[in-house]
Amino acid sequence: MTETAEPRFQLADIQPGYVIIEREMYSKVARSYFSTEPVPPKEPYREGLRVWSFWEMAQSLRFSVRDNQTGETHRFDELLGLLYYGCCKPDSELYRIGELALQNKIFIYVAIAYEAPDGSRLDIPLEKLGVLNRAFNGRLQTKDKKILILPDYFGLYKELSYGQIMLDFGLTAIEDKS
Amino acid sequence: MKLHEIAEKLELEKLTPAFDKEVTGVYISDMVSDVIANAKAGNLLVTVQVHANALAAANLVDIVGIVVAQGKRPTDDVVKMAEKAEISIFSTALSRWQVATKLYEAGLR
Numbered sequence: 001m002t003e004t005a006e007p008r009f010q011l012a013d014i015q016p017g018y019v020i021i022e023r024e025m026y027s028k029v030a031r032s033y034f035s036t037e038p039v040p041p042k043e044p045y046r047e048g049l050r051v052w053s054f055w056e057m058a059q060s061l062r063f064s065v066r067d068n069q070t071g072e073t074h075r076f077d078e079l080l081g082l083l084y085y086g087c088c089k090p091d092s093e094l095y096r097i098g099e100l101a102l103q104n105k106i107f108i109y110v111a112i113a114y115e116a117p118d119g120s121r122l123d124i125p126l127e128k129l130g131v132l133n134r135a136f137n138g139r140l141q142t143k144d145k146k147i148l149i150l151p152d153y154f155g156l157y158k159e160l161s162y163g164q165i166m167l168d169f170g171l172t173a174i175e176d177k178s
Numbered sequence: 179m180k181l182h183e184i185a186e187k188l189e190l191e192k193l194t195p196a197f198d199k200e201v202t203g204v205y206i207s208d209m210v211s212d213v214i215a216n217a218k219a220g221n222l223l224v225t226v227q228v229h230a231n232a233l234a235a236a237n238l239v240d241i242v243g244i245v246v247a248q249g250k251r252p253t254d255d256v257v258k259m260a261e262k263a264e265i266s267i268f269s270t271a272l273s274r275w276q277v278a279t280k281l282y283e284a285g286l287r
Contacts, residue, residue: 011215014215016211059209059211060211061211061214061215063215082234082238084230084231084233084234084237084238086230086233086234086259086262086263087230087231087234102262107237107238107263109234109238136238136239139218139219139239139240140219140240141219141220141240142199142219142240142242142264145240147238164231165231166210166211166214166231166234166235166238167210167211167231168209168210168211
């Protein structure tokens, strides 16, 4: 059997951009979206009873995963970023699960999705997460090492800070933004 | 080239053990998103970024070691996290450019 140089699943259509984070004036609820331009609306704007204003911005990327066998491309526009278990509090469920998995050289990440306009979270179907897992695992060389990217069954988006998610807030200091 | 050989040649300070891993290339970046998109398994990452998310990104793409340049130092928590992931972290007062030059002279491409 001949080994192929390229893994079956690969990141594709990589688009650098910005995660723009807004905050609602009265409830202080935060929401975010991806933009290719570093120019968020600076003036507060009204949406029904809510007033949103720019709060913070981080550099990030948007990408697809291409299946080199079928030619199919899976877009991950709903993915805000990944959260590494080790960046959570040691007394959290995710951290404890992550430590357990580590004993088998499995490294746990959680896929955090963007917010929908109604405030709920966008859904990343399990099938797509399967593709994402295969894409990152296909890049590994270390023997027995595995990456496991889970859906946010933990509801982490409700309590985590944007600074915990793998985004580029700054070079050497990333402020906690809850 | 093994991590410990690089550490010796560049006189790097070991913040973790030099794990027995082969370095197959070098990637220089301070951006988590750039590392995720472009770094390759087996790379040595040269950076001034010391946030835990830099380590999380390095682990995601199977980087084997990190050289933190310009005298920057990650916190003890990040160092412990790196040890668990068996990613070596070295510190040096050299700039990223100086580190890159020395790695090239050492034979890494």
